[in-house]
Amino acid sequence: MSATLAADAEFERRRLAGEQILFLATGEIGLPVLPELREHLVAASGRNAYGPVAGSADVRLAAAGYWSRRGLPTDPADVVCGPGSKPLLFALMLAVGGDVVVPVPTWVSYAAQASLGGLRSIPVRTRPGEGGVPDPAELRSAVRQARAAGGDPRSVVVTLPDNPTGTIAKPETVRELAEVARELDLVIISDEIYCDLAFVPADQAVSPAHYAPERTIVTTGLTKSLAVGGWRLGVARLPTEALRTRLIGIASQIWSSTAAPVQAAAAYALAEPPEVVRYVAAARRLHERVVRRVADVFSTAGAELAPVQATCYLYPDFEPLRERLDVAGSNELTDLLSNRYGVALLPGTAFGEDPRALRIRAATSRLYGETDAERTAALAAPDPLTLPWISAAVDRLTEVLTELTKESNVHRHLRS
Amino acid sequence: MSATLAADAEFERRRLAGEQILFLATGEIGLPVLPELREHLVAASGRNAYGPVAGSADVRLAAAGYWSRRGLPTDPADVVCGPGSKPLLFALMLAVGGDVVVPVPTWVSYAAQASLGGLRSIPVRTRPGEGGVPDPAELRSAVRQARAAGGDPRSVVVTLPDNPTGTIAKPETVRELAEVARELDLVIISDEIYCDLAFVPADQAVSPAHYAPERTIVTTGLTKSLAVGGWRLGVARLPTEALRTRLIGIASQIWSSTAAPVQAAAAYALAEPPEVVRYVAAARRLHERVVRRVADVFSTAGAELAPVQATCYLYPDFEPLRERLDVAGSNELTDLLSNRYGVALLPGTAFGEDPRALRIRAATSRLYGETDAERTAALAAPDPLTLPWISAAVDRLTEVLTELTKESNVHRHLRS
Numbered sequence: 001m002s003a004t005l006a007a008d009a010e011f012e013r014r015r016l017a018g019e020q021i022l023f024l025a026t027g028e029i030g031l032p033v034l035p036e037l038r039e040h041l042v043a044a045s046g047r048n049a050y051g052p053v054a055g056s057a058d059v060r061l062a063a064a065g066y067w068s069r070r071g072l073p074t075d076p077a078d079v080v081c082g083p084g085s086k087p088l089l090f091a092l093m094l095a096v097g098g099d100v101v102v103p104v105p106t107w108v109s110y111a112a113q114a115s116l117g118g119l120r121s122i123p124v125r126t127r128p129g130e131g132g133v134p135d136p137a138e139l140r141s142a143v144r145q146a147r148a149a150g151g152d153p154r155s156v157v158v159t160l161p162d163n164p165t166g167t168i169a170k171p172e173t174v175r176e177l178a179e180v181a182r183e184l185d186l187v188i189i190s191d192e193i194y195c196d197l198a199f200v201p202a203d204q205a206v207s208p209a210h211y212a213p214e215r216t217i218v219t220t221g222l223t224k225s226l227a228v229g230g231w232r233l234g235v236a237r238l239p240t241e242a243l244r245t246r247l248i249g250i251a252s253q254i255w256s257s258t259a260a261p262v263q264a265a266a267a268y269a270l271a272e273p274p275e276v277v278r279y280v281a282a283a284r285r286l287h288e289r290v291v292r293r294v295a296d297v298f299s300t301a302g303a304e305l306a307p308v309q310a311t312c313y314l315y316p317d318f319e320p321l322r323e324r325l326d327v328a329g330s331n332e333l334t335d336l337l338s339n340r341y342g343v344a345l346l347p348g349t350a351f352g353e354d355p356r357a358l359r360i361r362a363a364t365s366r367l368y369g370e371t372d373a374e375r376t377a378a379l380a381a382p383d384p385l386t387l388p389w390i391s392a393a394v395d396r397l398t399e400v401l402t403e404l405t406k407e408s409n410v411h412r413h414l415r416s
Numbered sequence: 417m418s419a420t421l422a423a424d425a426e427f428e429r430r431r432l433a434g435e436q437i438l439f440l441a442t443g444e445i446g447l448p449v450l451p452e453l454r455e456h457l458v459a460a461s462g463r464n465a466y467g468p469v470a471g472s473a474d475v476r477l478a479a480a481g482y483w484s485r486r487g488l489p490t491d492p493a494d495v496v497c498g499p500g501s502k503p504l505l506f507a508l509m510l511a512v513g514g515d516v517v518v519p520v521p522t523w524v525s526y527a528a529q530a531s532l533g534g535l536r537s538i539p540v541r542t543r544p545g546e547g548g549v550p551d552p553a554e555l556r557s558a559v560r561q562a563r564a565a566g567g568d569p570r571s572v573v574v575t576l577p578d579n580p581t582g583t584i585a586k587p588e589t590v591r592e593l594a595e596v597a598r599e600l601d602l603v604i605i606s607d608e609i610y611c612d613l614a615f616v617p618a619d620q621a622v623s624p625a626h627y628a629p630e631r632t633i634v635t636t637g638l639t640k641s642l643a644v645g646g647w648r649l650g651v652a653r654l655p656t657e658a659l660r661t662r663l664i665g666i667a668s669q670i671w672s673s674t675a676a677p678v679q680a681a682a683a684y685a686l687a688e689p690p691e692v693v694r695y696v697a698a699a700r701r702l703h704e705r706v707v708r709r710v711a712d713v714f715s716t717a718g719a720e721l722a723p724v725q726a727t728c729y730l731y732p733d734f735e736p737l738r739e740r741l742d743v744a745g746s747n748e749l750t751d752l753l754s755n756r757y758g759v760a761l762l763p764g765t766a767f768g769e770d771p772r773a774l775r776i777r778a779a780t781s782r783l784y785g786e787t788d789a790e791r792t793a794a795l796a797a798p799d800p801l802t803l804p805w806i807s808a809a810v811d812r813l814t815e816v817l818t819e820l821t822k823e824s825n826v827h828r829h830l831r832s
Contacts, residue, residue, distance in 0.1 A: 001661075002668035005469050012468070028466055038461045041677065045454045045461075046788075048644045050444055052428070053421050083499045083648065087671050094532060112669045116510060118534040228464045230676035232499065245417075252418035253528045255503050259675040260646035261457065372462075 003108045003350035011344055022396050024294075024362040025344040027163065027312055029227035031286075031379055032372045034279045037226060037265055044264030050257045053248050055081025055235070059263045062270035063235040067218065069272070070195070072209050078238050080247050081266070083258045085193050085221040085234030086113075088247075089157075091254060092217055092236065093117050095246040096187050098154030099146060103134045105164050105315065105351035105359070107191070110157050122146055122153055123352055126169070129306035131315070132162030133169035136176035143184050155187040160205040161194040161310035164351045164361040166291065168198060168309045171206040178211030187243075188216040193234075196225040196280050198310040199288040205310070214239055224311075225280045226269055231262045235270070282379050287312040289384050290364045293394055298362070301401035312365040315348075318358035324405050329355040341400040367393045419524045419766035427760055438812050440710075440778040441760040443579065443728055445643035447702075447795055448788045450695045453642060453681055460680030466673045469664050471497025471651070475679045478686035479651040483634065485688070486611070488625050494654050496663050497682070499674045501609050501637040501650030502529075504663075505573075507670060508633055508652065509533050511662040512603045514570030515562060519550045521580050521731065521767035521775070523607070526573050538562055538569055539768055542585070545722035547731070548578030549585035552592035559600050571603040576621040577610040577726035580767045580777040582707065584614060584725045587622040594627030603659075604632040609650075612641040612696050614726040615704040621726070630655055638682055640727075641696045647678045651686070698795050703728040705800050706780045709810055714778070717817035728781040731764075734774035740821050745771040757816040783809045 007025035014021055054060065060076040067074040082088040090113040093100055099120040102110045111121040124134035124142045134142075134156060143153045158177065161168040169177075181188050188208045198204045209216040221234035238244040269276050295314045298305055302324075303316035318325060318333060327333045330347035337343040337360075348359035367390055369375035378384045385391055423441035430437055470476065476492040483490040498504040506529040509516055515536040518526045527537040540550035540558045550558075550572060559569045574593065577584040585593075597604050604624045614620045625632040637650035654660040685692050711730045714721060718740075719732035734741060734749060743749045746763035753759040753776075764775035783806055785791035794800050801807055 001665040002469075002672070005466070005668045005672060008466065009468060033462055033464045041461045042458045045457045046449055047646055048449045049646045050421070050424065051646060052425060053418075083675070084672055086669075087503075090670050109669050116666060116669055230463055230465045230467060230673065232671070232673065232675045249417040250532060252421045253502075253525050253532055254506050255648070255671070256418070256421060256500055257646065257648065259499070259648045259678055261677070262675055 002112070003346055007344060007346060020342055022343045022393055022400070023366045024364065024397075025346050027224070027363040027365050028229055029224060029283070029312070030366045030368050031227040031283060031375050033228055034226065034275065036273075036275050037228070037269055040265040040268040041231075041261050044261040047260035047264060049260065051260055051263070053252045053257055055079065055258060056260070056263050056267065058267035059235070059270065062267045063237070066270045066272065067237055070207075072207060072218065072237065074237055078244065080236045080238060080244060080251065081258050081263060082234050082236065082251060083232040083255055084223070085191065085219045085236075087255060088219050088234045088236045089113060089189065089191065090117065091247055091250045092189055092219070093119055093155070094250050095243060096155045096189070098152040101134055101139060101142065101153055101156040101186070102352070103132055103158065105131065105348060105353055106157075107159055107163050108350050111352065120151065122151070126162075127173060129167055130169040130173055131165030131167040131306075132159035133173055133177050134158070136173065136180045139177065140180045140184065143186065153184075153186065155189055156181060157189045157191065158208060159191045160207065161198055163194065163311060164313050164346075165306060165315040166308035166311045166313040167306050168203050168205045174206050174208050175211045178208045178216070181208070181215060182212055186215070188212060190216055190218045192218055192220050193224050194311045195220060197284050197287060197312075199284065200309075203309040209237070209239070217243065222266055222269055225283065226276070227283065231259070231265070233258055233262050233266045235266075279379075286368065286378055286381075286384050287364065290367060290390060293385055294362060294364050294397065297394060297398050297401060300398075301405050312363050314362050315359060316362065318360070321405050322358060325358070327358070330358055330360055331355060333358055334360055337400070337404070341404070343397065343400050418528070419762055423760060423762060436758055438759045438809055438816070439782045440780065440813075441762050443640075443779040443781050444645055445640060445699070445728070446782045446784045447643040447699060447791050449644060450642065450691065452689075452691050453644070453685055456681040456684040457647075457677050460677040463676035463680060465676065467676055467679070469668045469673055471495065471674060472676070472679050472683065474683035475651070475686065478683045479653070482686045482688065483653055486623075488623060488634065488653065490653055494660065496652045496654060496660060496667065497674050497679060498650050498652065498667060499648040499671055500639070501607065501635045501652075503671060504635050504650045504652045505529060505605065505607060506533065507663055507666045508605055508635070509535055509571070510666050511659060512571045512605070514568040517550055517555060517558065517569055517572040517602070518768070519548055519574065521547060521764060521769055522573075523575055523579050524766050527768065536567065538567070542578075543589060545583050546585040546589055547581030547583040547722075548575035549589055549593055550574070552589065552596045555593065556596045556600065559602065569600075569602065571605055572597060573605045573607065574624060575607045575610075576623065577614055579610065579727060580729050580762075581722060581731040582724035582727045582729040583722050584619050584621045590622050590624050591627045594624045594632070597624070597631060598628055602631070604628060606632055606634045608634055608636045609640050610727045611636060613700050613703060613728075615700065616725075619725040625653070625655070633659065638685055641699065642685055642692070643699065647675070647681070649674055649678050649682045651682075695795075702784065702794055702797075702800050703780065706783060706806060709801055710778060710780050710813065713810060713814050713817060716814075717821050728779050730778050730780075731775060732778065734776070737821050738774060741774070743774070746774055746776055747771060749774055750776055753816070753820070757820070759813065759816050
């Protein structure tokens with residue numbers, strides 16, 4: 001079971017049982033749908049035909065424009081739409097075949113998807129502060145070693161910007177990765193679902209498709225920037241006709257097509273009219289303010305973390321506090337925070353880390369409000385940190401981390 | 417690539433090129449959406465959260481009621497919703513694992529799905545006039561033989577009522593199949609997406625879940641009875657907690673959840689309010705009238721086929737006409753019909769048949785009209801066969817089959 005979706009289910013259970021939970025475990029974007037986006041779904045509610053497996057001409061044209069505006073010239077024929085970028089990533093792994101290199105730390109589903117498809121995954125660590133992209137030098141040696149041992153690595157997955165760390169690999173690192181991929185004849189599967197959520201233009205991720213266009217697949221979706229995860233739509237940009245044909249064949253056998261009314265709404269959104277651009281900008285500012293404030297709270301408590309550059313995630317490491325904490329690893333740490341303090345986070349183990357490491361992931365995307373009114377206010381607020389429900393969450397987290405890391409824990413620990 | 421979805425794409429290409437095609441190749445239901453169903457999608461257009469992987473409480477409750485009213489008592493916790501019954505069937509094959517027995521003839525995707533999941537499929541013929549259910553005696557010997565040879569058959573797929581034949585296995589045959597499955601410890605995956613499209617109550621399919629409730633998974637969806645294939649929603653009814661847990665785990669890694677507005681509409685539809693029942697009844701009558709008329713046309717031309725009892729499909733066998741036809745098998749026959757006469761059908765090879773057999777599948781579901789107005793008229797017509805666009809299609813088919821099978825072909829054939 002996906003660690004994030006399991007955490008969502010557990011939260012819902014505890015919430016219904018009347019518990020007060022500070023929920024920082026998963027990255028569902030708790031914001032209301034842009035009204036114009038809803039209107040496009042509504043207008044397309046009579047569309048009941050399957051349509052093309054690859055997606056309607058409209059949605060492919062809009063996605064091609066979306067990527068072309070980002071410096072990746074795209075023909076609508078290069079685009080395949082699917083019911084989320086998650087199923088697209090799964091089908092892409094099947095389409096490429098062979099072993100899959102995944103970054104560490106890594107999004108919860110890449111390795112699980114490879115395994116469901118009968119493929120082996122090869123973990124390769126990222127550089128500090130540059131999550132999502134396996135260190136190119138380590139990638140080279142891991143792939144050579146796997147091949148020498150009879151393995152068949154054919155692709156490498158990257159996440160730009162990164163989940164879980166909220167960081168963005170430097171263009172130079174992406175370029176090196178692209179060169180290694182070319183040298184070793186690897187397909188790059190670049191998951192860029194957070195590409196519109198980089199806080200400052202200078203940090204903007206550069207897609208490996210710029211450096212190795214002949215071998216890079218790019219995926220994205222509406223889930224993160226437009227908060228419609230529950231509508232299920234993603235798009236992939238394919239570099240070759242062979243890969244596209246294979247992906248469409250697999251899609252035709254697994255899911256047929258993507259919900260037609262949602263495709264119509266996506267065609268509108270991916271064309272990026274002004275109100276969509278404004279919504280994404282407002283959401284990005286909101287994430288930035290809140291995630292940076294929460295990062296400060298973790299830093300102040302003594303955890304280590306790289307500056308967050310994008311997304312609504314942060315990935316603090318409690319290693320400097322190990323002596324003060326009565327825990328063996330990240331599972332025990334998140335259990336303690338959940339059971340004793342009602343703070344829900346995900347342990348580093350969910351992201352492929354060694355169980356002894358004290359890394360955990362926090363997501364701020366569910367702090368924006370409980371009701372549509374609160375969430376709309378958060379999106380519009382000049383300073384969302386002054387909203388009572390957000391400041392209360394920050395205060396509570398501060399209090400919990402202070403309590404968790406105070407010296408007396410060490411004494412209790414030593415006594416026991 | 418799915419044979420049906422490939423045929424849809426080819427049809428669309430030829431239609432846009434201005435060709436007049438009599439399209440009988442695939443079973444997309446060409447009818448407008450029930451207005452009340454649209455309204456429920458519209459009302460839920462603000463739902464943007466993922467929600468539970470298994471589906472909302474509402475849709476699971478409605479599906480449980482739907483099955484309970486059909487004599488299969490169901491707890492909402494036994495239900496898993498997915499983006500179509502197709503992805504559910506794929507995930508179920510992965511969840512059960514091992515080799516999969518499929519009927520012959522068979523729906524185009526079962527074996528392809530097994531293969532994508534790295535599983536082997538074992539074809540077993542159905543009894544004449546009882547498509548969709550592998551002959552129980554042959555099932556027993558095929559499974560024993562596979563196991564003796566080191567194979568690992570763990571499940572058998574059945575289609576009730578059947579696609580491609582439009583027939584329904586007798587309750588006695590289903591009971592025998594259930595007994596063999598129990599004897600051999602096989603899971604039964606019962607695809608019942610056409611279960612509301614049996615023309616007369618006496619023919620109604622009996623689910624294997626009646627005879628082997630402990631080992632039968634049932635799937636269905638909105639695609640066929642409510643004509644919303646393009647909305648992508650299916651539901652599965654699981655017999656054990658172990659299977660349900662495995663299915664939900666796989667679903668969480670492949671598709672996360674089903675489009676939330678579509679789930680809300682499905683919750684309404686599966687509760688079967690009077691207008692939904694009326695719509696399904698009208699669609700069923702329309703299919704019955706047209707499919708039986710088209711079956712007569714094939715019979716009159718000399719093809720053999722079992723009486724059609726359900727769905728919008730028929731599966732004529734041109735074997736009695738082999739001498740009059742200048743073709744080696746079903747691929748050549750459908751190519752001839754498509755290229756010379758502009759009639760699109762699918763060859764038996766798409767359904768797992770021997771290429772030399774002259775079986776082909778026709779679907780009538782795209783004859784109901786080109787526009788929403790025509791389609792609405794077809795749904796409401798006391799006798800749809802009198803509508804000009806439907807009677808023209810029947811006349812054209814009659815003409816083509818007369819031309820195809822006339823004696824002079826033999827002479828031309830003998831001369832060449």
